[in-house]
Amino acid sequence: MNKLVEYIDVAVIGAGHAGCEASLAAARLGLETMVFTVSVDSIAMMPCNPNIGGSSKGHLVKEIDALGGEMGKVIDKTFIQSKMLNKSKGPAVHSLRAQADKKNYSNTMRQVLENTPHLTIKQAEVTELIIEDGTIKGVKTYSGATYYAKAVVLCTGTYLKARCIYGDVSNYTGPNGLQAANYLTDSLKANGVEMFRFKTGTPARIDKRSIDFSKMEEQKGDERVVPFSFSTDPESVQIDQVSCWLTYTNEKTHEIIRENLDRSPLYSGMIEGTGPRYCPSIEDKVVRFADKSRHQVFIEPEGLNTNEMYVGGMSSSLPEDVQYDMYRSVPGLEHAKIVRNAYAIEYDCINPRQLMPTLEFKNIKNLFSGGQFNGSSGYEEAAAQGLIAGINAALKVKGEELLVLDRSEAYIGVLIDDLVTKENHEPYRMMTSRAEYRLLLRQDNADLRLREKGYRVGLISKEQYQDILKKEQLIKEEIERVEHVNVGASRPVQELLEQYGSTPLTSGSTLGELIRRPELNYEVLAPIDKNRPELRYDIREQVNINIKYDGYITRQLKQVEQFKKLESKKIPEDMDYDQVKSLRIEAVQKLKLYRPVSIGQASRIAGVSPADVSVLLVYLESHRA
């Protein structure tokens, strides 16, 4: 019998995107941290799409960075193409997306982990949790070693009892044929943790040499690349980029799919897990959008040193022969050679309502979790939760107040609140529409929103924090100045207005007023703004957005004020809902199950009506000591 016993502060189970952020955060906060992985070669692996960011996910990466996480820095070093999405829309929905060199990304992240003090990487499968009196004490590995830890963070991703499936072929492996973790689920269940079974999928990878790019539209990166990380020098990311390619499915593709639906494990019942509605397989899309004659297909490089190309938009679990027919029906892919087949993967995850907004289990003290294990999907969602779980595990061990971001502070707050509060029966994907205060939660101001929190936690240096205070000051001063600079109806002014198709002035106006005109902005007014100080781009951008949209921002701030009122009404932990007679039975059941921390959170639980919330409000008001 293996008698190895080790003592550490924080154990992180899994070294995917969640596990990396969690272990880095805990170690950087000074705690002896060990990160367990079934294979060191799979650290920060990207088993699905070769990109980081995208609509609303880009926000998450920027927020992770602002708080002191690693994802943004690594992608800035390893991207091969970058694009700011939705530029034609408002600043709230601008979102950065970069194509990653997958190998380079995971190697770079692995090096960061390897070189972080207090952090140890351990290749071992964790099979058992040691829980005593409702508190986690440590973990045991397959080899029988015991690691006692003051806090444990579970980031097992898609590995728990994983099964990969296409057609009638199925393997009990994790992604890319990696070893699954088959024991931990039982240990979790034995400790009363409620499990779900989810599924997700990935498309085929195709040999670049077999693709006819002349039949596709080239998708180039931005001319001027914006980095993800607020610490990255913007000049360092102006690199030569590679292209992606756009093509479309057609009626023939859809026909092939429809004819073979009966052979799909999804429809034959072989897959039990629930898939993500917002990241559907191509067979799902063909069924759900039956009236669409085509769907977009993005051909994206997996890296600079490989010929493998990712077929974005066509994930599938159809049989191998159908996959060949289906992909080859797409223009440019007629002679496609498939390197890796598309497949679906099923895995165990938890019902995240068992977590508090700190990502600690309600019923198991000092046990935290993040990532796909919590029922989310996506690298960025995973990293964001991993970061918060890691930070909080460390803060808990240190006896400090834990970090919770609310819905008005960050997409991360929205993500976690949704997971722990709303009934979620499919892999959760971050989306712009989920953030009700998104005009305030922009990707461009993540540093202004969150640097201070990162500093308080201890992941942001004093120097970085002072930089942000300075930046705030400069923005404030410049807004103040611009709002008070008067311009008359002078000739240069009128000429400039005419140049941008803007109505000439009949009397004086402030620069601020002119910036608010849809066709103008801060930058174009430079020629008539004689005393303009020299400011960095990110500062000028903030000045422009804050002036231009100030009416909307003010109104959104009002909404946040309302929101905060309910959020700040805390519900005592020992609240006895049976005592509140006028609550409906369904509400009492749900409230007992979720045990919300505030009236605000209670109001977002399905099954708790506005009337129930009023009852709670009045009840708590009357019982305030």
Add this chain to the structure above:
Amino acid sequence: MTGDTIAAIATAMSASGIGIIRISGDDSMEIISKVYRSKGGKKQIKEAESHTIHYGFIYDNDTMIDEVLVMIMKGPRSYTGEDTVEIDCHGGVLAMKKVLEAVIHAGARPAEPGEFTKRAFLNGRIDLSQAEAVIDVIQAKNEYALKSSLSQLKGSVLTSIKEIRSSILYHIAYIESALDDPEHISLDGYSEKLAQTVEKEKKKIRCLADSFDEGKMIREGIRTVIVGKPNAGKSSLLNYLVGEEKAIVTDIAGTTRDVLEETIMLQGISLRMMDTAGIRATEDVVEKIGVERARAYAKDADLVLYVVDSSIPLDENDEEILEILREKKAIILLNKSDLTPVVTKEMLEARTDMPVIAISARQEQGVEILEEQIKSMFFAGELSFNDEVYITNVRHKTALEEAYQSLTMVEKSIAMEMPEDFFSIDLMNAYEALGRIVGESVGEDLVNEIFSKFCTGK
């Protein structure tokens, strides 16, 4: 619910016939037994059964304060859901205050504004909208307004606000989906579509908001339409009821060519009286319009007063009117009862179920009977207000104005060609504001506001 025992004067603090002191809480019975003595001094009120009334006196220590009736209502079958005692005392301000003082000396705590209702709410006796209606009841000036506030938000107001909300929600959802799935949901030409909806919904909100008017509580009332053949005495009746000459009364048939409208109060019930042109076949084009309008008004009326000239035999016009009235709440007024009747009360009663009252509008006879008849129909629930959508609550009015403003902002954003994602901030505000009226959005302000508005004792 456990809590201390509260007490307050539940009736207005003004000289009135009777005053009520209400006590609620676990110690109510204990407290009343300390201050109450029966006439013979033997009754143990503590042992009294629930829902009983006891005659006796209130004492503060050994000083007799007032002669009272005490009502015992034990929880949960009481307004608050707790043990409740009500003391009916003499209505003078001084007497009420003294009784309250005695009760407080015996251990009760003066109630906060709205506390009784708050307790009722917390004990599941009433819901929030009922709690809110209680405020309006307190503030209601007449019996009509009372009934109106109790039925507030039933029916059409609710329906039309829900319709507006769902239309707004559709657009919020559409914009959001388009942001998340631009491949499948297009925003091309969307602004124009949204602009149309916003304009339409704004109009509806304007209508609702405009229907609010503080004077409206009195002006609004049961839509009462006076119909009858030309020269039956409709205008005379209205004039008598109104007390001034609004309708031109002549002997020439067809004098009243339009519909006259007047609001009157009958025993606390307000009636919106409409005098109409007489109904008959006519070649006179102008009069014909009046006849048509009369029909239309009769159709929508809550109550129809059908004036029959008892000195002229019934003819095909009367048949037509009786036909129109078949499905209506109506009272037949047999006018000119001072003259020799050709048509009698019995003749009409044989033909219809409607009440028939003999009157003489000119000589002001029989009008009291009419008033009594209307009153009894109203309180028997046979008569109610029409379903016209109107708003009577200031909070609702404010919320409507907010929603209107927000939609105006959306229009501005559209006009300025802002990106679509900007529309949703103000659409959401409009949606939330309307939600506050129908109880589908919750704000702590609302709850606080509702419970602080109550006067003590309710």
